[in-house]
Structure formats: C-alpha cells, structure tokens
Amino acid sequence: MPQHKPDLPPELRPLAEMPLLKRLAARLFGHGLTRLRAQHRFSWLHGQADGFRSGHEAGVEYGYREGKADGLEEGRQVLLIRDFRPDEHRAPGVDDSLFDDWRLPLTADIKKRIKADVARLLPAHAQPSAAQWKMIFSDTPSTSVIAGAGAGKSTSLVLRILLLTHYLGFELSSMTVVTFTRESRKDFINKLMEILNLWGQPLGFKEAQAVVRTFHSRILPMVRSLPGFERLQAFENLSAGFEEADSNPFDLRIGDAQRQQMNACYHQLHGRHARFRELMTPLARQGLQLKELERDHPDVQKRMAVTELAAKRDEELCDVIEDLWFRAGAWPIKGIEPSRQTFEINGAQFHCHGYIPELDAWVVLGFDSRENAQISRPNAKLSVRAEWAVKRTLFQAFCHKPLIWLDSYDSSKRLLSSLAGDASAGPGFDYKVKGELASAPLLDSFVMAAGFIENLGLDVPTAVGNMSFAKDDPDRFFFEALSIFWKALEDHLLDQSPPIMTYNRMFSLFGENTPENLKLLSDPLLRPMSHLMIDEFQDVSPQIVSWIRASLREIRSRGPAMHVGRGAQRSSLLCVGDDWQSIYGWRGSSPKYFMAFNQEFPSPSTTRVMLGENYRSHQHIIDAAEHIVRAAPAIPGKKAKAAGTPKALVPVTVLERDDAALGRKLLEHYQQGDSVLMLYRKSSDKLLIQEHIQSVINVDSSLPIQARRLKQLTYHSAKGLQADAVFLLGDCQHVTSSPYKNQVYRMAGLGKDGDSEPYDTAQKDEVLRLAYVGITRAVSHCYWYVEKPEGPAVNVPKASERVDGRKAFFDDQRILV
Structure with missing residues (x-):
C-alpha cells in the first residue's frame, strides 16, 4: 500500500529527526514537565503531530481496503473471471489410431458414374444391393463388413477395387486383397481380371497375382528383403515344390522334407543335450504305453465275463504268441529282459513277456496283423487273435502298471532303435498330448503344439515357462522337451543353406513386439499394405493381427513422404467376415478380432456394413x-x-x-x-x-x-x-x-x-x-x-x-x- 507523509513545519517533525543533543535535552525537559504536570507547547505539538501521522496511516490503510472491496464487488457485476485449470499437471494423450483422420475422396458424381457403368456392364443378377453399395462406397479409414453365408461378398470386393483404381486413380501396387486358401485366391484373381477387363482396364495374370495374396505370400518377400535372407525358404513349403506361398495358414501337414530337418535336429540335440535326452525316457514310456479303456466301455463290459477263462489259458497263449515272434525274427529284443511277470487283472492272474529297465515298463507281445487270423491253440474255441483281443481289452481297463503292448513286428524294430539310442530316425514313438483326438509321432506333436502357441502370438519357450502341470503329468515333460527342441530347431533351420524359417517366426519378426524391424523395410515393400482388404477375417489369428497392426502403424508413421507422386494416399483397412463361420479355433484363430473390430483396430472413424441377403440358399x-x-x-x-x-x-x-x-x-x-x-x-x-x-x-x-x-x-x-x-x-x-x-x-x-x-x-x-x-x-x-x-x-x-x-x-x- 502506498505511504503518504504529511508536510510538517520543522518544529513539529519527529524527535527521531532532531540532532542528538537536542533530543536528549528535549527528553530531560519533557520528563520534568510531566512530573510537574505542566504544559509544554512544543511537546504538545509533537504529540499532536505523532497522532496526526499514525491516524493518517491507519486511515489510508482502512480506506484502501474498503475501497478495493467496494471496487471489486462493483467490477464483478461487469466481468467474472473463473479459473477452470486443473490443480494437477496433465500430460497430452496418446493418439493410438492406426490411421490418419481422412476420407476417401468420393463425390456424388463418381458414385453416379460407377452405378451407371455397373448397370450397363454387369448382368442383372450381379447388380449390388443397397448394403453392398454401402461396402463399396465406404469412405472411412476402417470398414468391417459382416457377410453371412452366400452374401455375394466377392463381387462387392472386386467392385471396391474397381472404384479405387478406375475411378479414384489409386495404384494397384498400393493394395493387397488377402484370401485364406489357394482355391479362393485363384477364383478371386479370375473374377478381378474379368471385371477390370470389362472396364477396359485389362490386367495380366501376374499383375493380379501381385494384388490377391495369402498372408504367407505377403510376409515372405518382407523377410527375403533382409540382408542374408534373400534366398530364405519357408519350412512349411519344403515339400510343396512351388515358390509361391499359397497355403492355408492353419495347414500344418508335415512332409518328408520337413521331417528330415526335424530328425536331423533331434539327432544333434539328443547327442549333446543331457536334459533333453533325460526327458525322452518318461515320454517314450507314456507314448508306448497301452492306452486305457473306461470300465463302462462296451468291449470291457462284454469281456469281463470271461476274465477267469482267459486267465486259465493265458500262459499257453503267451507261449503261442512268443513262438510267432521268435519265428519272425522279432524276439528276443535287445534292451528287453524276457520275464514272465504275473499281473492281477480283475482278480485273476495274467502274464507279460518282458521288462525294459530303461523305461521301467513291462512288455506284452501282440498278434501281428500279417499272421493268419485263423491260427488257434489245440482244442481252443477261439482263434489266437480273438483270445489276444480279450486279454488286451482287460489289460486296458484294469492294469495300472506301466505296460508297453507291441502290436506288430515293425513296432518292435522302432522300439529297438529307440532303446539302442539311435536318434537319427527321430524318437521312434508316438505321443498324445491331453486334449488331442489322436496320438502322432512325437516330433509331429511338437510341431502341432508349437504352431498353436505361436498362432496365439506367444513365444514357445516363454509360454512353456508360464505353464504348470501336475508333478506326475507326462505333458509336463512333453512341454519342457518342446521348449528345448523348438529353440534348437529354429537355430538348426537358420543354419541351413539357404536358411529356412517357419511362417510363424516370419510374422513374429514383423509383429508389434518388434516394430523396429519394420523400419528396415523399403517403401515399395510396405506400400502394398497401405490399402488392405481381407476376406474370411473371422478366422484370423492373434499372430496375424499383430503383424497387420504393426504394419499399419509403420505406414502411418512414415507419413505423406511415402505416397509422394501417387494417387493412393494414406492407408485403409476393409475386413469381410462372418463370426458364425469361425471354425479354426482348434488351430489358434479367434473371431474376437472381428467381433470387437473397432477396439482391435482403432480408427478416427469407421463404417460397419451388414450384408444380410443370402443369394445361395432358400429361407x-x-x-x-x-x-x-x-x-x-x-x-x-x-x-x-x-x-x-x-x-x-x-x-x-x-x-x-x-x-x-x-x-x-x-x-x-x-x-x-x-x-x-x-x-x-x-x-x-x-x-x-x-x-x-x-x-x-x-x-x-x-x-x-x-x-x-x-x-x-x-x-x-x-x-x-x-x-x-x-x-x-x-x-x-x-x-x-x-x-x-x-x-x-x-x-x-x-x-x-x-x-x-x-x-x-x-x-x-x-x-x-x-x-x-x-x-x-x-x-x-x-x-x-x-x-x-x-x-x-x-x-x-x-x-x-x-x-x-x-x-x-x-x-x-x-x-x-
């Protein structure tokens, strides 16, 4: 607050401003006069001045305060300033969209032109419905099309491409249409060539092939562009004999060429990795073991009634079967101790033929299918084959010891090589993972389990490390062995000349976990992913989704520079599917990404189309x-x-x-x-x-x-x-x-x-x-x-x-x- 001192004559100025001697004298005289109760004019004047000064200061302060309050109140009637700012600091949000906020440059005139041309050039039955036109004319960066069975989506997709190329000037080189199988790809290529030709835009077969792809055929060139991988081969295509990767992403059939690589890897690993070698013992015992039958199974119920009769003839049956094996040169087997151990089955005594110390398992010899099915013991009512079948069923239902049942002379040879430590031909036994419908050769089972895990976008060793099983569950050993084998197989395949890689590993190289790898790709390699159209999207896997999203993010991050001088700008995604036709979950796909499309593929704006008309079936x-x-x-x-x-x-x-x-x-x-x-x-x-x-x-x-x-x-x-x-x-x-x-x-x-x-x-x-x-x-x-x-x-x-x-x-x- 400003201070204003009043102007006073010299005689009334404060004592503090007087010379020192005068001040002392004034104080002495002042005290004396006070005691005498006498008035002193100058003291009175000084008191008056002090009072005036302090009163003035207090008055000015009070007046300023009151005046300010009155002024503010009056000002509020004119202008009210409120502060809406948050008390806490807030950082900017994250733009997580995969696309720029843009629209397809569609005008009413362009729509009118294409509709007129379609009416003139295509037959009546091929004219799009209102919903199909909505799909063709979608102008948002992302579009999901729910197309039920027989919805006529293929023609609509081709007309969408026609709109982009013929009417909007987008280059075909900026587009990829993805189909799932070789057959659907071939059909779509033919339809695309046929329709573009009608519009005077003839397209060669190779040009059409470059646009209509499977996911596999799009990822392979990306990996081959990396230094050292120019001649890379896909593991899944080793037996196919063709360069183009058209296979269904869920087709995991294993051919001789793949098995040869897996066996070679197994042989090396078995020789140098003690823990892997150790794990083969419980897996072999489980894989070779006789499979259980439920006691309420019809065969068990039927054969239980003859348990005692079967037990009485069992020793003689063992002799006959052993003689057959001996004559075939298949018995005895090195590594199996001949031993007629007795088992109690359903209260009766039965026998086995031998014991394998290495596996801690008993062995029963079976009836080889190449022997005469009519062979029988002297005076027996049933054939040896029928008697053996009764015994086998009873053992399946009531034997609780580890038991290997050798059904054929060939199976004994596989077991023999496995017991002898010969790993060059692979493990030599089948294995059934819990939940699978059938057993398969161990290495095939490895491929199927690894494929499922990787299709879900997970790394095999990491996923296995996060699993847990009961202590005595053989699957615990299976997955530990898988983790060791899968890492070794990937390294083994890369060491080949030319190098080999699985498709799943290729997709993971360019997924969301490794976005930096996408920066190694040239614009021409990435550009075909700019305008992506995917059919059968309900069958996509998490692994593929990760690759698509990572690619779209990279395209957006490169910005307009990627499209300079081109008709096709920015990027878009159009997915067609039917969640009711999602049937590959058993191999790792999920309809989740189609059902929650807007959340999984964030976009500034999106179009949703429901194709509800069925052009195939009656109601x-x-x-x-x-x-x-x-x-x-x-x-x-x-x-x-x-x-x-x-x-x-x-x-x-x-x-x-x-x-x-x-x-x-x-x-x-x-x-x-x-x-x-x-x-x-x-x-x-x-x-x-x-x-x-x-x-x-x-x-x-x-x-x-x-x-x-x-x-x-x-x-x-x-x-x-x-x-x-x-x-x-x-x-x-x-x-x-x-x-x-x-x-x-x-x-x-x-x-x-x-x-x-x-x-x-x-x-x-x-x-x-x-x-x-x-x-x-x-x-x-x-x-x-x-x-x-x-x-x-x-x-x-x-x-x-x-x-x-x-x-x-x-x-x-x-x-x-």
Whole structure:
C-alpha cells in the first residue's frame, strides 16, 4: 500500500529527526514537565503531530481496503473471471489410431458414374444391393463388413477395387486383397481380371497375382528383403515344390522334407543335450504305453465275463504268441529282459513277456496283423487273435502298471532303435498330448503344439515357462522337451543353406513386439499394405493381427513422404467376415478380432456394413442353420434373408446314421442332375462311405473336370463351396478338454475373465458354427446323418441337440428315446 507523509513545519517533525543533543535535552525537559504536570507547547505539538501521522496511516490503510472491496464487488457485476485449470499437471494423450483422420475422396458424381457403368456392364443378377453399395462406397479409414453365408461378398470386393483404381486413380501396387486358401485366391484373381477387363482396364495374370495374396505370400518377400535372407525358404513349403506361398495358414501337414530337418535336429540335440535326452525316457514310456479303456466301455463290459477263462489259458497263449515272434525274427529284443511277470487283472492272474529297465515298463507281445487270423491253440474255441483281443481289452481297463503292448513286428524294430539310442530316425514313438483326438509321432506333436502357441502370438519357450502341470503329468515333460527342441530347431533351420524359417517366426519378426524391424523395410515393400482388404477375417489369428497392426502403424508413421507422386494416399483397412463361420479355433484363430473390430483396430472413424441377403440358399436352410448357431456368442442384429429367385422351401432333414440309405439318396440326387457335396466330420468316415457311393464316384470321375458334380470333403474344407444337395455325415461335438490350450488361451488374453477353461468354452461354441457352415453349403437340399447316442454323454455338447423338429425348417426323422 502506498505511504503518504504529511508536510510538517520543522518544529513539529519527529524527535527521531532532531540532532542528538537536542533530543536528549528535549527528553530531560519533557520528563520534568510531566512530573510537574505542566504544559509544554512544543511537546504538545509533537504529540499532536505523532497522532496526526499514525491516524493518517491507519486511515489510508482502512480506506484502501474498503475501497478495493467496494471496487471489486462493483467490477464483478461487469466481468467474472473463473479459473477452470486443473490443480494437477496433465500430460497430452496418446493418439493410438492406426490411421490418419481422412476420407476417401468420393463425390456424388463418381458414385453416379460407377452405378451407371455397373448397370450397363454387369448382368442383372450381379447388380449390388443397397448394403453392398454401402461396402463399396465406404469412405472411412476402417470398414468391417459382416457377410453371412452366400452374401455375394466377392463381387462387392472386386467392385471396391474397381472404384479405387478406375475411378479414384489409386495404384494397384498400393493394395493387397488377402484370401485364406489357394482355391479362393485363384477364383478371386479370375473374377478381378474379368471385371477390370470389362472396364477396359485389362490386367495380366501376374499383375493380379501381385494384388490377391495369402498372408504367407505377403510376409515372405518382407523377410527375403533382409540382408542374408534373400534366398530364405519357408519350412512349411519344403515339400510343396512351388515358390509361391499359397497355403492355408492353419495347414500344418508335415512332409518328408520337413521331417528330415526335424530328425536331423533331434539327432544333434539328443547327442549333446543331457536334459533333453533325460526327458525322452518318461515320454517314450507314456507314448508306448497301452492306452486305457473306461470300465463302462462296451468291449470291457462284454469281456469281463470271461476274465477267469482267459486267465486259465493265458500262459499257453503267451507261449503261442512268443513262438510267432521268435519265428519272425522279432524276439528276443535287445534292451528287453524276457520275464514272465504275473499281473492281477480283475482278480485273476495274467502274464507279460518282458521288462525294459530303461523305461521301467513291462512288455506284452501282440498278434501281428500279417499272421493268419485263423491260427488257434489245440482244442481252443477261439482263434489266437480273438483270445489276444480279450486279454488286451482287460489289460486296458484294469492294469495300472506301466505296460508297453507291441502290436506288430515293425513296432518292435522302432522300439529297438529307440532303446539302442539311435536318434537319427527321430524318437521312434508316438505321443498324445491331453486334449488331442489322436496320438502322432512325437516330433509331429511338437510341431502341432508349437504352431498353436505361436498362432496365439506367444513365444514357445516363454509360454512353456508360464505353464504348470501336475508333478506326475507326462505333458509336463512333453512341454519342457518342446521348449528345448523348438529353440534348437529354429537355430538348426537358420543354419541351413539357404536358411529356412517357419511362417510363424516370419510374422513374429514383423509383429508389434518388434516394430523396429519394420523400419528396415523399403517403401515399395510396405506400400502394398497401405490399402488392405481381407476376406474370411473371422478366422484370423492373434499372430496375424499383430503383424497387420504393426504394419499399419509403420505406414502411418512414415507419413505423406511415402505416397509422394501417387494417387493412393494414406492407408485403409476393409475386413469381410462372418463370426458364425469361425471354425479354426482348434488351430489358434479367434473371431474376437472381428467381433470387437473397432477396439482391435482403432480408427478416427469407421463404417460397419451388414450384408444380410443370402443369394445361395432358400429361407428354410438359412433359418435351420441360424437356429443351431444362435446359442453361440455373435455380433448382434444378424438375420439373413433369402434373395434372388424364390426356391421351393424344403426343410433340413435330420436322420440317424445309415450309410447305405445315405448312398441311395445321394444317387437319386445325382441322377436328377444335381450337384452334390458329400461332407464328413472324420477322415475315417470317408473310407466307410465309399462303398455306398462308389457307383456315383465311378461315373463322376470319368467326366471332364468342369462337368463333375460330386465333391467329397470334410466340413472344414467346404467353406466357400456350394451344391444343390448337401449330405452331412457325423455330428459336430466337442469331445475332449485341453489343459495346455486352456493355459495358453489365458496367456493370450482370449476368453472371459474368470473362465478357467476358455479354450474349451470357445470350442463348445465352435461346434455349433461348424454345423452352420455345413448346412449353409446347400442351395436346395440338406440331409444330416448323425450317430445314435450310446448312453448318456456327460458335458459333451452336440450341435444336433439344437435341432427342433417342431420348427418348419427341420424335418427330424430320428427315433428319439
């Protein structure tokens, strides 16, 4: 506050301003006068001055304070300043979008032109619907297209490419269309060439091939661009004999060339890695061990009644079988001690033939299939083969000791080489991981388990290190051995000349965990990923999703410089799929990325299109398939309607399995001129049905390829196909639980929180989707033959349980008990 001193005459100035002597004299005189109670004019004047001065200061201070308060109050009536700033410091947010905020430069004139041209150049049945035009004209950076079975998505995708190239001037070199299989790629290439040609934009086969790719054929050139990898070979293609990588990403069949590399790696590892060698012992014992049978199995129930009789003849049976092995030169076996150890089976005494100290396991010799099946003991009612079968069943149900049952002379040779430590031909035994439907050679089982883990975007050794198993669970040793072997195999493959790498490793090199590797790629290699269109997106794996997202992030980070002088700018993603047709979860795919598209692929703006019209099937087939699959989680709001020329409504017929009746009905449709799809759940069913449809096979195979009307496939292989009449053989059911897959599913963040078996839960939904895929292959007729239930199935959901005979779209002819 400012200070204002009043002007005073010299005689009234404060004592403090007087000379020292005068001040002392004034004080002395002042004290004396005070005691005398006499007035002193100058003292009075000084007191008055002091009072005036202090009063003035107090008044000014009070006045300033009151005036300021009044002024502020008056000012508030004119202007109120409030401070909205947060008390705490806040950093800027993160822009996590994979795309710039931009729009496709579409004008009303361009839309009008392409619509007119399509109406003029394409036939009436190929004219897009309103929903299909919405897909073609999507102008946002990301687009998800939910396209049910028979939705006509292929033509719409080709018209989208036509719009981008012919009408907007985008270069084909900026685009990639991804299909899942070699067949679908070939079909799409032909359609693209055909339509662009109609628009006077002829496209060569090689140019079309460069645009329409599988994921595999797009990643391979990326890795080959790195120094030292110019001639890199894909492990999965070693046996294929072709350069282009067109295989289905979930096709893990192992050929001789792959097995040769794996055996060589195994041989080296077995020789130098003590722990790996140690792990082979419990795995061999488990792999060679006789597989258990449940005691309520029909064979066990039937043969239990003759346990005592079988025990009485067992020693003689052992003698006969041992003699057969001896004559074949297959017995004795080095490494097996001949020993007639006695076992108690269901209260009766039986015998084995030998003992393997290395595996701490007993051995029983079996009846080789090459021997005469009619051989019998003297005066015996049953053949040796039948007696042996009874014994085997009883051992499977009631023997609790480690037991190796050698079924053939050949299996003994494999065991012999394994016991002798000969690792050059691989382990020499099969292994069945818990949850798998069948056993497979140990190294094949390694490949399948590693492939599943890597498809989920996980590293094998890291994932194995996070797993846990019961102490006595042989899978604990399997996965430890897998971790050691997989690292050794990857190193072994890279040491070859030229180097070899699995596709999964290629994708992981350019995934979100290693974004720096993408910076090594040139603009021309990365640019084709700028405008990405993916079909069958519901079957994508976490591993592929990571690669796609990492690629899109890198493209965005390079900015406009990447597109200088080009018509195609920035980047976009268009994904077409149907979560109801997601059927590859058992190999590591997940519909999650399609169902939660906007969260998984963040974008400033997105378009969602629902293609609800079905141009293939009539309404009864659509409704029957949807009725079954509706029990599985799905994108909300889906309901397909039959489009095109109305067809006669024929319900889906569900029957008890009868292969002969199926054969007669199939012949009837074939003779009427219908195209026919014969679909089966298990490969073994194909062999069983052959004799009943052989006459049709003979006629059809004699025709030129384009005139053939019969195809035989598994349910899984039939995606994308159709026929007038479809025959489905076998139910869709989830029959096993997979402890290891449940663990890695949780590691990959798949499934719901708190679900201890997220993989099994996903599989129970997937069997419904598999039935949906099978039924929706049909144009007019669908016949579904399912096995009659053998007793109560506990917690084994079957798709056929969703069939409701009261609905008009089902004709359930089964005799339901």
